[in-house]
Structures are given as C-alpha cells and as structure tokens.
Amino acid sequence: MRSSAAIATAIAIICVAGRANAQTAAPPDQARLALAREVLQEQGGLTQYEAHIRSALSVQMRIVKDMVPADQTGSADAMFTVMAEEELKAVPAMLEDAATVYADNLSEAELRDMLAWSKSRSGRAFYAKVPMINQELMFRQVPLLKTIVGGAVQRAIEKTCTETSCTPEQRQTLTAIRDKLLKGGA
DSSP states (O other), X not given: OHHHHHHHHHHHHHHHHHHXXXXXXXXXXXXXXXXXXXXXXXXXXXXXXXXXXHHHHHHHHHHHHHHSOGGGHHHHXXXXXXXXXXXXXXXXXXXXXXXXXXXXXXXXXXXXXXXXXXXXXXXXXXXXXXXXXXXXHHHHHHHHHHHHHHHHHHHHHHHHHHHHTOOHHHHHHHHHHHHHHHSSOO
C-alpha cells in the first residue's frame, strides 16, 4: 500500500533527523552503553532486528500484491527482495543506534533490570515471539492506517484546492489519486 510506504518514508526521515541530532550529542556513558548492548543482544540482537525487517516487508509485500496486476507480482517480489537486502545491510548500525538511545535514556539500574528480565524464561519467550506479534499488529492496523492516511490526504486536497483555487477537474484528479493510494490492502 502506498500509504504504508509514505508512513515508512516519514519514519525514515524522522530517524535520519534524529540520527543527525544524536551525532552532535555528547557520547553516552560507556558503562550504560555496554549494558544496553548486552540487553539488545539478550533480546535477540541482529537476529531480532532482521526478523523485524523481514516481518515488516512481508506485510508490505502482501499489501502491494493486492494492488498490482497478477502478471506484475514477480516484479513486486523482486523489488521487495532488493529492499530487504538493502535494509538488512543497515541492521548492525540500527542495533548500535538502539544501544545508544537506550544508554542515553535509561539509568544503569533500569538497564540491569531489563537485562535480568531479558535473560528470564519469560523474557526469552517474549522476544522470540516479537516478530510474529509485530507482524500480526501490522496486519490488524492496516485498515486503521488507511483511514488515518485517507483523512490526512483528503485534508491536504482541501487545503491545496483552497490555496490554489483548484478547478473541479483538478480536484477530481487529486481525489482519484487519493482513491488509488487507498485501494488494495486489507
């Protein structure tokens, strides 16, 4: 779904902006950073991050397949394969960013508590199920996201047409684009 792609793009922009800000911030406390890395490793580390990316792409692919003609699904599959390869290359940097954010925002005591829970039987079971849980959440939330994005796009059309004095034909074209963006998916 293109609205999913728009949301993903917005999140990426926010993350990049946050990363730029983080690069100018003071380095995190090294003891907390080491604990944060250990917490993330106990929570599944690289494997967990990779599973999350694969899960998110799986949801997006399923939605896109509903939107493209049957004879083009092979191209969509190929595109998502390349996307997965590119995103998976970034996993080590993403994991390090997560460790830095944890170290910057959590106390040593909080990190130690997280580590203890992550090492517990319940913690390990939970983190093993996180990719499946996230994927299920994404599938269930697609209709809600479509509604939210649809409303935002409609407000953008109204504002654009008010500010630029759209003709009825231009409004109709923008509305058709909105409808096409929201077509498909759940």
